[in-house]
Amino acid sequence: MEETLPLLYHGCKLAKDLEKNLPNLVNNPEIILKSSEEIISVFSRIKDKISLEQMRGIVGESQELQQQLGHDIDVGIRQWLKSSGAVLSGLHQVTPGVTFHEHVLEHESTSSRMIKGMQLQKEEPDIGFRDIVESSGGRASGEMQLLINASDSNRILPRQRKRKDSGSDKIVKRVAAPIMGNLELPPEDGYTWRKYGQKEIMGSTYPRSYYRCTHQKFYDCPAKKQVQRLNNDPFIFEVTYRGTHTCHMSSTAPSAAASLPEQGPTSFIDTTATGIQLQPPFSTSLPATTHWLSMQVFQDLRGVSVRSAVASSDTEVAGVDSRGGAGPSAVRFHDYQLPVVDMADAMFNSNSSSSNSMDLIFSDHKWDSEEKKD
DNA sequence: TCAATTTGACCACT
């Protein structure tokens, strides 16, 4: 963990340098792109390291340094949030996200699968969730099919139920609860989900919630997820993903998302003719006309999520959801992501002389080389 | 009015 702190400072310095030189780089998108990629790479490494440390912490090691790091970042982020009008409330101790992957093996009991299949993310700088999924031979979600026993087919049933999907891959993630807003709500992951059930689980203090993709009806999207709080830490959600989103594949589908939750934090910046388009680490179900900047990098660092105070472009979060921000899902979405204009303004708006947002974010740190230029 | 959530019941699975 000790080595993470200098890395974090390094990443912050890179971001600050970019901000400082931005006026000179307006006509050099290539340099901006390269610099941005470098920043992302650094923070990605930090995230991986912290996730690994967090995993170790869960199994018993000290989290003092993480808390110290978290405090340092948290102070700056809180100031920034205040400056950008975000609502801050209910701050509590959170633990940065821990990523697991479970490749389910057949003919094993659920509990044994949970233990045997769980893989700690490798401590390699740039390995993403996608790598883990692919290397484990993840299968398509088409396996989530309706199976009816031959003997059952003769029975007169009031309704047909899908067979429990015990054989398909599932991905288990542990994510920190949002530190703001409704703590009862599960963390957002960029997709819109519809809750279809809740169940008390034996041995669990908290009930398990069942969600399926909002677009299941229209696009036959089989993606599902289960969300459950941990017994010993109610601020950590264990999210189990099943099935792969197919809703974004349809030409008429509302999203053109390229990466799935299962495919992990392959964050990148895509500069387009219209400006900067940032790809949320856990994909997006956003229409192409909406540009968002995920706060995942910060959330993964500290378990921080942000409620956007700006409502522009907030409709059609899922494209099909004509109710836009009316539904709880959409509301939760805003707990998680910011419109890119806000974040871009915060990070790159060199004209904001009165309030330098980047300085607010990292105000508690002394930069090792340069003082802030007025 | 319509979509999302809640919740009791049903049913697959072990």
Next chain:
DNA sequence: AGTGGTCAAATTGA
């Protein structure tokens, strides 16, 4: 028989 996943009617809210 117990547990967990899903269904669907009822309820809620915009």
